[in-house]
Amino acid sequence: MTTKRNYAIAIDGPAGSGKSTMARRVAKDLGFVYVDTGAIYRTVGYHMDFYGIGPKDTDGITRLIGDVNIVIEYDADGLQHMILNGRDVTEEIRTPEMSKIASVISAQKVVRDYLLDMQRQLARTHNVVMDGRDIGTVVLPGADVKIFLTADPEVRARRRFDELTAKGEKVQYEKVLQDLIARDEQDKNRKIAPLRPAKDAVHLDTTDLDIEQAAAAMESIIKEKLGQR
Numbered sequence: 001m002t003t004k005r006n007y008a009i010a011i012d013g014p015a016g017s018g019k020s021t022m023a024r025r026v027a028k029d030l031g032f033v034y035v036d037t038g039a040i041y042r043t044v045g046y047h048m049d050f051y052g053i054g055p056k057d058t059d060g061i062t063r064l065i066g067d068v069n070i071v072i073e074y075d076a077d078g079l080q081h082m083i084l085n086g087r088d089v090t091e092e093i094r095t096p097e098m099s100k101i102a103s104v105i106s107a108q109k110v111v112r113d114y115l116l117d118m119q120r121q122l123a124r125t126h127n128v129v130m131d132g133r134d135i136g137t138v139v140l141p142g143a144d145v146k147i148f149l150t151a152d153p154e155v156r157a158r159r160r161f162d163e164l165t166a167k168g169e170k171v172q173y174e175k176v177l178q179d180l181i182a183r184d185e186q187d188k189n190r191k192i193a194p195l196r197p198a199k200d201a202v203h204l205d206t207t208d209l210d211i212e213q214a215a216a217a218m219e220s221i222i223k224e225k226l227g228q229r
Ligand code: DC
Pocket: 015, 037, 038, 039, 041, 042, 099, 102, 103, 106, 107, 131, 132, 133, 134, 135, 183, 187
């Protein structure tokens, strides 16, 4: 008989659906490690961009990918810090430009292959709440709980806009909405590991929910599912 050592909660969905905010919160409440996998793709994109390699340049990416050494650290607030070859790039990867680069580069097989083991390794060694696009379908298909978060594009764009404005970035709502829709399309239509719900995922639409309500809905789904184990 095999004993199951760790719990895994997979949270997938498009940009602005509330994944990170809620996944972080749920992880804190449960005492699990929160893994934001989008940040890992952003970090790879950042590295390539730094060396002048575009996100579609498969040869260039293949040449440099072995140099990407990523360490994930957490501060006292549970905020995930991305350490790229010894340097903390947590802030730098959060720009609209890096969102676009991450979305394009994440369609590259060499990048997905490189990161797959790293993500699975984290789940092998910790209880995790992992968020992304393909966690329930590809990275952790055996996850104990799978949640697919959605919300109307206008609401997601508004959340993203508020987030960026709060950081002092000058952005236009219309542009944020356009970028978000373009990114949804790219993430949904790529060949490898596209954004889509796992067959056994519970769907949660956060369009009309504030953070408190969405977190409460998510926690009740998780409690119910974990209770069945
Ligand atoms: O969650 P995010 O917005 O930080 O993700 C940035 C991009 O990374 C997203 O547009 C697609 C890609 N991504 C992915 O392909 N697979 C994941 N598991 C997470 C993110």
